[in-house]
Amino acid sequence: MVTINKDFLVTGSITTLMVSEVINAANESNIGAHSIFLGQIRSDIINNQCVTGIEYSAYPEMVEAEMQKITSIVTEKYNDVIKIHVLHSIGLVNCGEISLLVFVGCGHRKQSFKAVEEIVELIKERLPVWKKEFLEDNSHNWPDNKTDR
């Protein structure tokens, strides 16, 4: 039985307190490995302007449905996964702050590395989330993951 959290969307940045709560909650005695991915807002330079922050928006009902599909894909593939916790920001997140947390708790380390990477890639590909990237002159762009590295 895999435990998966229900509320994936968080307003504003993901704080260190939230990260530590996720870790502390994964104290099941059969978990032997935690793998965590944290996505941080990078201050890219675009047309000589620094990115100051990103405002995320989402289609919340579809986010829930897609996250369930993503976690099903991963748990069917990796049978050592015991716990998954995903948090994605909506609203404004400033540069240097965290906007995505993917936690995977497994019995052993190897599948935890693979599962966390696969969840991140599926989130980038399939989650109905958009980002409005603000620059220091208050202009904005709408980058998407087709061009993202």
Place this chain on the structure above:
Amino acid sequence: MKINVLLFGILTDIAGVSHIEIKDVESVSAVKSWLWRNYPKSKDIDFQIAVNKKIIDGKADLKNGDEVALLPPFAGG
């Protein structure tokens, strides 16, 4: 016949709203034509369409009260 159209990402910039109720459209392609006619800049935007939260390929007929979401390329993470 009323259709609830939800716009996301760059389409909200183009239309200036995130929700539009339109009448007398009976298919997804009619919603697209309506959007392009009213917001010509949307012709430059690539987007998928979800009807009642399911992404559809190609054509689909609509019924009263359907929710049609216009989804530009995703940018999560």
